[in-house]
Amino acid sequence: MxxxxxxxxxxxxxxxNLSAFIAVFAKDEATLLADVGRKNPLATFASLTGVMLDLNNNSRSDDDTRTNRAFFDAEIERRCGVALADPVVADAFTYYEREVLPGRNDAIIAAxxxxxxxxxxxxxxxxxxxxxxxxxxxxxxxxxxxxxxxxxxxxxxxxxxxxxxxxxxxxxxxxxxxxxxxxxxxxxxxxxxxxxxxxxxxxxxxxxxxxxxxxxxxxxxxxxxxxxxxxxxxxxxxxxxxxxxxxxxxxxxxxxxxxxxx
The missing domain is CATH 3.40.50.1000 (HAD superfamily/HAD-like)
Incomplete structure (x- = not known):
């Protein structure tokens, strides 16, 4: 029933336009990650998109019970050396996603x-x-x-x-x-x-x-x-x-x- x-x-x-949204989102977050970690923007973009791909492919062992958030944060720290769980860093990303991202909807994303x-x-x-x-x-x-x-x-x-x-x-x-x-x-x-x-x-x-x-x-x-x-x-x-x-x-x-x- x-x-x-x-x-x-x-x-x-x-x-x-999900592809356009993901492109804008990944670029913005990679730039923020580079600024916070004082890293090369191109390198952080490559690392971020790689982690996003692994997450979307469920690329981990069956006995891995971490949340997607914990998996993502751990992989970013391993590849970029930036701890997203650090309160200061987390606040910066939360501010972007809550305050800046809503204004990114444009004629191309067209949500x-x-x-x-x-x-x-x-x-x-x-x-x-x-x-x-x-x-x-x-x-x-x-x-x-x-x-x-x-x-x-x-x-x-x-x-x-x-x-x-x-x-x-x-x-x-x-x-x-x-x-x-x-x-x-x-x-x-x-x-x-x-x-x-x-x-x-x-x-x-x-x-x-x-x-x-x-x-x-x-x-x-x-x-x-x-x-x-x-x-x-x-x-x-x-x-x-x-x-x-x-x-x-x-x-x-x-x-x-x-x-x-x-």
Missing amino acids: LKCIAFDMDDTLLSI RPRPGALEAVDRALDRGYTVALLTNPSFSEACIRTRMGWGSLTDIPFKLVTYMENTTRVKPSPTYYLACAETLGFAPEEILMVGNDPKRDFPTPDCGIQTAYVGHGRRPVRATWAGSMEEFARSFDEVEERFAAYAERRLLDIVQDTSVGH
């Missing part, structure tokens, strides 16, 4: 609510579903809340918003998704993920969470439902029916596999 609808943010609820996004969240809430914002947690809370502001998402009662500080993996790791399900208090089979990324918004390997695809490319084979965000907002009856049918098929497959095994 569907109980929780979890939304991705970038290009799902928030229209944004704004995606058509149909707020209507979709309102429809989910009206039907009594718990809603969560499972944006890829490769950025700090301050950075993610800045983008939430650009998408008019700040006042939505999300039960969970994921970011560096409260997660230990990023998408599409099932470790990330299962931890979110546990925090939300639902079984994976009770959650529908809504996202635009055919790779990251589908847990890999599958962990029981279904996904509604609102991207622009070819419909992924595993998608429970596919269409635009505006169509998703108008199609809740169909989405619920597809969710239930998919769950029933999966249950039958499990029963058949169990029968064959005996």
